[in-house]
Amino acid sequence: MEKSLRFINGAQAEELVENLKKVGKHTITNNHYRAEGEIGSFDIWLYDELETLLQVFVFDISLNELFEFEDIQTNEDIYTIRFALGAKVDYSDTQVGHGSPVGAVIYNSGQTIKNYIQPNQRLRGVTCRVEKAFLKRMSKENWKNIEGFLSLNKPWIYYESITPEMEQCILDMLQLQQNVNGRYGFTTGKIFELVTLFFLQFFSNRSLKAFAYISPRDKEILFEIKDRLLFDLTKSLSLQELSRDYGINIAKLRNLFFQVFGSTPLQFVMKERLFEAKRQIIMTNKSITEIADITGFTDTSHLGKLYRREFGVAPLVHRKRK
Template sequence: MDQLVKFTLGRGDMSHVLSEISQTYPGSSWDGQVFTVDTPNTSVKITNLDNLPGVNMSINEVWFDYDVLFQEEAQEETSILIRFVHDSVLFHQGTGNGAVGENQLNSAAMYNTLRAHQVFIPRHRNIRWLTFRVSIETWKKVTYGLLPSIDQLLQRKEEWIIFETIDYNMEKCIRRIFEVQSKNRAERLGFSLAKGMELLTYFFRQLSKRLENDHSVGLVTMDVDTIFLIKNDLIKNIQSPPSIEDLCRKYGMSADRLRNNFKKVFGLPPRQYVLKKRYQEAYQQVKQTNESLSSIAHSLGFSHSSHFANGFKKHFGVSPSALRENK
């Protein structure tokens, strides 16, 4: 029988939670900043940084010989959690099992803490991610009121989640944070905090641009599982995805309802989502293969290489040729 181990992250600050776990979990240790587990079937390293008022940052690297479900308890005082997944995949349960991470359109998720939340970690995979917990007061200071729709949403007693991409600048910050973890404690602490704040700045700026003309956000609703099925249908054949009419017939949903609910979950209408996914696939191919840029563009349904290059730079802040030179 497949084994599923559940960990409950209770209320209170992360340092307190990790300290309690270290007292009961076999093979674990906690020095006030770094929590580790090193056993034949478990490898965990969590660096917890709470040096900045109102912001908690954790740097997580794990491997399990079994499936793991992290259960985050609801908090009476609302905070915002932002999770960035690097070179791996996490699954947010209760949101259509939304995959976040490598080779996914979305590599970041932001949600509130008014309700319990679950994150699934599959066995036999090295998983690396960053988590930021930001207090509402600090959020307001950082965003300067530029995201009024989210400010209003924070007052509601409903769960919500926003999925977002990681652009070139964010990816560089994340990569450097993990690279520096082998350094001495003082260097690791200062550099990680500095890069973490830079990462949040890029993230909030990108999210602000996305919501400039549309202040809707990804509320989790009863339709969310269907919306994730629709998303899967759209990207199965990225060159020639099904039409809105075909999807409406398949899922018994009107076109307006489909578009509106899709946009609430993913922040984009279906067609724009597909376009963004094409660029995400192109990003991976430019980084990981030696295929010509024109071949990559053609294979993903872009008819003009110049349009592909311009759109690529708009999405990621770097041209495909520059990305390839620096890979």
């Protein structure tokens, strides 16, 4: 039994079927492709009504063994945005995720991206393949800036945190796949909402005029640093420590980290703490004191002050709205 799937320039229905045959017994019900075998189970819902302009895969995959997805993109005007929840994923030499919401990545064509999914994990999320024409329609007010960034002729990959709003959008889409009446229309609406949320954050975090090529080795180091920062949000690592441990000077580290993640390492950790605090407030019944403790804030006052600055409301206001 093969432990890898290979997609070239996206996946038409025929290619999706051929790939799932490698997994084991498979079934097709409307746009739902399911396969199950020794390596695990695959549920994929394909939305390609807009053909190459926008192609979307909603997926729910449970794996028993290490598994590889190989994504080969040669179409120049195709860009991939992948949102993942609940697993650790390696993008070629760069790791994304350590449980809970993993994160989102966007990358261009002209490269092969290998995604290694660790064994005994469940991976859920959404993959969007979009043409430049679609992005132009979605980002009219930002198009002059984004056009230059998209036209970089060397391979690039950039990361964004999954906000609680993005996470809820993804969970809504997964729920809609359970034979909900009107799911095609509702799912399409959620796809537009998710992509819009992604680019709103992407634009707000970056000066697109400053984009530059980053070597594969530097990219690998940056994602290693990101994963280390996310491993324990209660700990703060200084630029000096990171510079020493990874053999990269402070100025270069700060600049390149900002390029890929839209913030300095310190800002990145603080943003992730606030996103996790918001997630805990909205999705759990834990006390504000407990949430402040597990997300690395000194006390509820410290959390409340930064939370209001970031989200415009006090933590308890979000708790009452949930």
